[in-house]
Ligand SMILES: Nc1ncnc2c1ncn2[C@@H]1O[C@H](COP(=O)(O)OP(=O)(O)O)[C@@H](O)[C@H]1O
């Protein structure tokens with residue numbers, strides 16, 4: 001399968017901030033790739049470069065066979081993009097918004113109107129078609145914004161955090177819509193902070209951190225990469241955390257993570273349910289009372305912790321933690 005998106009060595013700096021630090025990425029035609037990473041990782045910058053909105057400081061990229069830097073105008077007519085902040089006109093109706101996009105693509109009045117109606121129907125917005133967008137819910141706005149990206153039937157689509165900020169119901173709705181969309185063969189690069197979203201929608205996941213792709217694979221491959229399941233347990237009394245950690249050491253397949261404030265211990269284990277039974281037994285032996293215990297699949301945080309040595313959330317504050325920092329932090333919490 002030829003690649004619909006190829007990026008090589010993309011670099012983008014904002015003053016001292018390195019937003020993209022030699023980013024490489026390929027997306028085979030007709031597939032969905034999720035660019036998965038925390039706030040500030042460089043997801044939006046990547047999408048902006050690939051959709052011609054931003055010129056990188058170094059590197060090259062082609063989308064749909066067109067050179068992004070040499071031929072941005074041609075490329076613009078072949079891609080659709082929908083942003084984290086829905087770019088719709090508040091004072092126009094849903095119908096007028098889509099019709100306007102059609103006109104911008106020089107589709108002519110009749111075709112623009114017909115396309116607007118068709119998309120409103122497909123995105124379950126027909127009933128709200130003639131109401132100003134001002135009164136739309138967040139989920140409706142996102143669907144309209146997504147519809148706008150599809151007006152010109154682009155073979156390649158970029159969606160930047162399509163469900164961030166939506167309530168769970170609207171999120172599921174949008175996932176359905178996106179799934180229908182890609183069933184039609186559109187190549188999609190979507191960005192997300194959520195492992196479950198990448199898991200559900202993407203054929204392949206590229207994990208991005210500090211402007212670089214640090215891992216690539218299917219959701220299952222990434223989870224395997226970071227080990228098996230996690231036993232997550234909360235103890236009744238924080239004073240027992242160290243005892244609990246000690247008792248569970250033999251079961252751990254990797255580093256035990258302790259969160260003092262939450263009275264929580266996370267233990268990576270190879271054989272999930274077997275280890276869970278043993279863990280409960282061991283804690284009983286050591287008289288550690290358990291408040292809550294469960295087994296879960298690795299999360300984005302686990303992927304990050306394992307691959308980078310820092311937790312996804314820490315990046316939100318712009319703290320680039322090294323593995324040594326993290327070890328110190330974990331040890332600090334154990335004491
Ligand atoms: N216009 C800008 N001016 C200065 N810094 C920026 C600008 N846009 C993004 N950045 C910085 O570049 C980095 C990557 O940002 P971004 O691509 O928006 O990340 P993400 O979309 O993954 O949250 C961040 O550190 C961010 O603060």
Ligand SMILES: [Mg+2]
Pocket residue numbers: 043044045084160161
């Ligand atoms: Mg972003």
